[in-house]
Amino acid sequence: MSHLIDLNVLIREPAxxxxxxxxxxxxxxxxxxxMRCPYLYFKKRNGLIRESESNAYLIGxxxxxRILEGRDVYESEFAVGGxxxxxxxxxxxxxxxxxxxxxxxxxxxxxxxxxxxxIENLASGVLSNDKARELLSEGRAEGVIRVEYQGFxxxxxxxxxxxxxxxxxxxxxxxxxxxxxxxxxxGYHHQLAFYRAIMDRRIGEMVPVYIIAVEKKEPFRCGTWMxxxxxxxxxxxxxxxxIERLRTARDRQHWPTGFEELRYLTLI
Numbered sequence: 159m160s161h162l163i164d165l166n167v168l169i170r171e172p173a174x175x176x177x178x179x180x181x182x183x184x185x186x187x188x189x190x191x192x193m194r195c196p197y198l199y200f201k202k203r204n205g206l207i208r209e210s211e212s213n214a215y216l217i218g219x220x221x222x223x224r225i226l227e228g229r230d231v232y233e234s235e236f237a238v239g240g241x242x243x244x245x246x247x248x249x250x251x252x253x254x255x256x257x258x259x260x261x262x263x264x265x266x267x268x269x270x271x272x273x274x275x276x277i278e279n280l281a282s283g284v285l286s287n288d289k290a291r292e293l294l295s296e297g298r299a300e301g302v303i304r305v306e307y308q309g310f311x312x313x314x315x316x317x318x319x320x321x322x323x324x325x326x327x328x329x330x331x332x333x334x335x336x337x338x339x340x341x342x343x344x345g346y347h348h349q350l351a352f353y354r355a356i357m358d359r360r361i362g363e364m365v366p367v368y369i370i371a372v373e374k375k376e377p378f379r380c381g382t383w384m385x386x387x388x389x390x391x392x393x394x395x396x397x398x399x400x401i402e403r404l405r406t407a408r409d410r411q412h413w414p415t416g417f418e419e420l421r422y423l424t425l426i
Contacts, residue, residue, distance in 0.1 A: 161321045167360050168301025168319060176302055176315050183304060183313040184401075186349040192407075193348065193400045200413035217374065218330050220269055221280045225328060226299035226318055237264040238274045276374065280330060283378030290370045290382045293326050294318060305359040308401045314356045324365035325353050330372055334379045337371045341383075350385060351393035364390075 180188070181203075192199035201207045224232040232238075241250050241260045250257040252270045261268045269277065284290050297320040304313045318326035327350055331337050341347065350367045358364050367390060372380040407413055 162324060162363070162365055163319055163321045163357075163361060165298050165301070165319060165321055168298055168303065168316070171302055173300070173315070176313070179304075179313060182311060184307070184310040184404075185313055186352040189352060189397060189400060189404070190345045190348060192404050193345065193397075195416055196403075196407050197413045197415045199404075200407075216267060216269075217273065217276065220267070220273070220277050221330055221372075222317060222328055224277050225281050225284050226294070232277075235266060237261075237266050237268045240268070240270050279376075279378045280372050280374065283372040283380045284328075284370060286378075287370070287372075287380040287382055290380055293320050293323055293368055293370065293382065296320055296322070297326070303356055303360050305356055307356055307359055308398060309405065310401065312352075312356055314353050316353060316357075323368065325350065325357060325367045327353075327367075327369050328372075329369055330374050332374060334371060334373050334381050337381065338383075341369065347385060347389050347393040348397050351390045352397050354390055355394055355397070 188199060188203065191202055198207075202209075220232070220236055223235055239249070240252070241256050242248065243250050243256070249271045250260075252258075252272075257270070284294070297318050299318055301316050301319050302313060303316070304311070306312065316325055317328045320326055327346070329337075329346070331340060346369060350369070354364060354367050367385045369383045369385070370380065371383070372378060
């Protein structure tokens, strides 16, 4: 089978280094923030909003590490489990003094036993899907590309790059039944159109794009979607138009909320 993507085009670097360079480069998350609200983009870009790591974000980050980078990397980056009560043989609860003392001693994010069990269920769910398993059977996790796009230094960090299949993005969700609705709501098609455009700038070819989504509850169903060319082309036109608006906003230093005008509410 011929290679669509030479994996050597991907930069290997720690997540902290990648995020530290966000101030110098346009990312898909910045672009999505701007598309939702230019003022939100401005405040985040200038450090006026302090973002804390939510429980859902921690679970997603840990799941990506466990599923895409393997158990060894996962256990090196997260403190998994906790102290065991010798009198019961069971873990101390996450609000107990013993657990909180143990948590303070850790130099990395902590995943109590219940969260660690969830991560393992997510990994098993992904492996239960034939296409997901095939996509993740070969490739590289968390590969970085930096190029200039539409006049902006830009960067992407791809969850998984399969040299024969293309770009693969892993999502966790609450209910797979509504995933397609959520994909539109959260702008996943815009995110991945940006990824594909950056990859095209790097290798000179538009590659296929996939999403693997797995539920965070029983029965931990997993589905795989291939984004259609029509979806990606439409999304790329929209992100290109957004980048032009971003250029204008930056030049004018004008960051609207999008709700400046009077609106009329009809609920009939």
